[in-house]
Amino acid sequence: MARQISYSAFISYRHCPPDSQIAERLQRKLENFRLPKEVAAKVGKSRLRRVFRDETELSVAEDLSEVINTALRNSDYLIAICSPRYLESVWCRKEIETFLKIRDRKHILLVLAEGEPETSFPEILMYDEVFKEGPDGQKVMVRRPREPLAADCRGENKRERHANVDKAVIKLAAAMLGLKYDDLEQRYKKAVIRRAQKRILTVFSVMALIIALCVVFLVMIARQNEIIRQRYADTIAATSDNLLRDGKRMDALYAARLGLPDSNTGNYSENAVRALTNALGVYDPPNTFACDGDIRIPSSFMNNLYVSPSGKYFSVMGLNSNRYVLEAATGEVVSCWEEDGISDFSFDGDKGFVYQRTDETYKYFDLTTLEETDLGFREAYTECDANGEGYVFFTNDGAYVYKGTECVWSLDYAHEGFSYAERLNPIVVFVPGTDEVWLIIIDCDKMKTVAYIVDKQTGGSDRMVLTEDSQMLTCSTDGKTIAWRYYDENLNYKYRVLDIETGEVKICNVELDDIYDIGVRGDDIVFIGQEIVYLFNRDLVFQKKINVKSYIQRFITDAEMILVDNYGGCYRINNGDYEYLEPNTTEDVFSWEKTFTNGTLFVCEPGSTHVYTYTFRQSDYLTRYFGEYEEFGHSGLGDTDVNRFRDLVMEKETEFTMEDVYMVTLCTNADAGIIQLWDEELCIYDSVTGERLKTIYSTEGTLNGFYYDEEDGYYYISTWDTEVFDVNFRYIYSIKGCIIQGVDRVTGDPVVTEINADPDVGDKVMYLVHPVTYDKLISIADEMLKGYEPDERVSERYGI
Secondary structure: OOOOOOEEEEEEOOOOOOHHHHHHHHHHHHHHOEOOHHHHHHHOOOEOOOEEOHHHHOOOOOOHHHHHHHHHHOEEEEEEEEOOOHHHOHHHHHHHHHHHOOOOHHHEEEEEOOOOHHHHOOHHHOEEEEEEEOOOOOEEEEEEEOOOOEEEOOOOOHHHHHHHHHHHHHHHHHHHHOOOHHHHHHHHHHHHHHHHHHHHHHHHHHHHHHHHHHHOOOHHHHHHHHHHHHHHHHHHHHHHHHHHHOOOHHHHHHHHHHOOOOOOOOOOOHHHHHHHHHHHOOOOOOOEEEEEEEEEOOOOEEEEEEEOOOOOEEEEEEOOOEEEEEEOOOOOEEEEEEOOOOOOOEEEOOOEEEEEOOOOOEEEEEOOOOOEEEOOOOOOEEEEOOOOOOEEEEOOOEEEEEEOOEEEEEEEOOOOOOOOHHHEEEEEEEOOOOOEEEEEEEEOOOOEEEEEEEEOOOOOEEEEEEEOOOEEEEEEEOOOEEEEEEEOOOOOEEEEEEEOOOOOEEEOOOOOOOEEEEEEEOOEEEEEEOOEEEEEEOOOOEEEEEEOOOOEEEEEOOOOEEEEEOOOOEEEEEOOEEEEEEEEOOHHHHHOEEEEEOOEEEEEOOOOOEEEEEEEEOOOOEEEOOOOEEEOOOOOEOEHHHHHHHHHHHHHOOOOOHHHEEEEEEOOOOOEEEEEEOOOOEEEEEOOOOOEEEEEOOOOOOOOEEEEEOOOOEEEEEOOOEEEEOOOOOEEEEEOOEEEEEEEOOOOOEEEEEOOOOOOOOOOOEEEEOOOOHHHHHHHHHHHOOOOOOOHHHHHHHOO
């Protein structure tokens, strides 16, 4: 009798793609799946046994029915590759029925290859047969619904399906070995990382061994390994910096973390720590915003970047003349069509969007049902509510306010006595936080401006004549106040503000230059010029003049008014004042197309295949400070102790002379001192022995602070930045653009002052530093990276 083979699993599937492709990859992955050592010791095996799949186990001449029945009897589990086609196969149903005669339903595992569970899973596996006592006391068999263990391997293409199969292997292996999935997944990932690290270390160990054999000193092996590890960490730190520069914050964090040990052994790459700190942004000042991610788009960007109010969706026009709508979180394409370049596009909140294919009428696409509705317009353009739902159509005949696919209000230009459409300048303002939409019709021929205030929910409206003897040029309103620019009879620019509730009109008597836009929100009115912004209150009382950088784009929500210029300056306007927000990026990014929504700035460069997102950063470890602090005293040349320290050092120093010395300072609460050279190099010494402890080459600016935090064991050294070191002068992190000023009288935590604050603000901007240990940095990074891995494109391009 031929020896019978036992199998860990029997794969049941239809012989058609993608079922057969998934079955083939699943067999190979399961048979090659190796358990982590600690798990293998626990279960008593290091891998699964063979997995039966007919194409690899059967020969042409064999009795297929008998061989399959034997394999089913000798298999611990049956794995069914489910799809709508699977249910049509008599052979597949028979395999399940035969297996259920041998083992219970718990030994059947499902893999979803295509379709939905309700149309793909065999009905026989969706229940258990149990005995239950009936009303007459007799035992009767009933079906109890059950949810079988299933792995989802569906995908849009072969690559996605293969990736999902690789994930499913761990889930299936855990079930077959009686292990918890989460536990096996975490241990397996750690084992994979360990194997990768071992392979890298093996290569470097071989290199170190060759060097050691050449110099015949055993001690050189360990030293060379350390050099290699440090170089690897430094290299991965440079990669992290490049990723952060390119807007890939999570990938930058992932790369930096690869180069650092889990705990502070005192022997880590300072460059990797620096990269990790920068990627985490733990000491980014509260008045900055930074790139937190980028979204890859299918085609090079041409123009027309639109974002839905919540930031969930965005749309771009590609150089291939296709318009794309994508999910911001995943970059997945929701819809795509060819557009002629002159058609308009509008989001209707997150419910849907309005669009026009080439040579077709405008359609409404419902993002929930994925159905489209013909709106009937052909030659028209649209404006949408950037903060909510609703949109407006403008045609040659009039204007139409829509809610979803329903027109709730319309305006006939001819019926209202307006000139023909080419002589009208319509302006739409959706009032943030309300259902009001203002349609302001400027009739250039009749020198008349009429506002229609429409409730976009009910369709109710009011009519208000704003001007009858002057030509309005631009305006803005928040529903309570309206401000506009117009020509007077001498063709001079003038500015008016109307209190809508009282009807009172005020005229601006301040001469304003080159105004091209106006913003109104609450008590704030801004008049925006080419390189200047004038800030007034709603009574037209001048508040402040803001010098800006070139062209300004404004964004108004119910919470704030944000102004962004072309070179990265960002201004948050509130209650007659403003806060300047410094971007943590290169300036040229903000000359690209951009839009601000839900606290996030979306930007994209023409020709790029990425949309970048920027958010305001609020660190828990560097907070605005308004308390009382003890200011540090400064010692320098001329001080007796400083001169003694300098003479002690110069007796031993051979690398420079007194002519090279620019500044000398002592740490007042520790036995350490610093000599700064004219080339800005910092040399740190033990002030008692004169021994050099550390040399810092990468500083910029004059040394102006040296402090030791005894409680946390950190040294703070300030030039143009404040660099923080541990007790052995190993780098921990940097506080950019700040110098140390003193310590808080209550907590003893360091206080720093921002040196690059907005020059228009007179008071110093101060922050309280909440020290973070190395182990805390690692903990924060690991929490953020939980389960994260870079995608294949990033890994291949940056080598991580």
